[in-house]
Amino acid sequence: MKGAWAEERALRYLLERGYxxxxxxxxxPFGEVDLFLEKDGVYVVxxxxxxxxxxxxxxxEAITPGKVRRLWQSARYLLGRDDLPVRLEAVLVHGSPEDFRLEHLVLE
Known part of the structure; x- marks a missing residue:
């Protein structure tokens, strides 16, 4: 998996922050969810x-409106109901395994 290092680094970053x-x-059925976490009683995709x-x-720029819609659908599918607190976030990884920076965003 080409971006496995980035996903691993993003996960480490989030775990260090209490996720x-x-x-x-x-x-x-709507696509793949990279990371499914929980923080402070809120489910986070x-x-x-x-x-x-x-x-x-x-x-x-790679996270299109269609991608955000599919992430919401995936979140609801994973939770099995619509009344639980959930939010979408992104961890953007700029660079290579040797030299990178992370950007952490909440998606609307």
């Missing part, structure tokens, strides 16, 4: 996007 891992690479450079677009 609790519930699942990784969870498949749903995290999309991890990595780019070595911005030559073909930034990691954030």
């Amino acid at each position: 609790r891992l519930l699942g990784r690479n969870r498949r749903t 995290v999309e991890v996007k990595q780019r070595r450079s911005d030559r073909f677009g930034t990691p954030l």
Whole structure:
């Protein structure tokens, strides 16, 4: 898996900040959820996007409105109901395993 290092680094970052891992690479009828976590009673679906450079677009540009819609659908599918607190987040990884920076965002 090409971006496995980025997903691993993103997970470590989130765990260090008090998130609790519930699942990784969870498949749903709407697509795959990279990281499924919980923090402070809120379920969190995290999309991890990595780019070595911005030559073909930034990691954030790769998270399209359609992708956000599918993440919401996947979150509801994983939870099995609509009345639980959930939020979508992204960890954007800029660079390579040797030299990178992380950007952590809440998606609307």
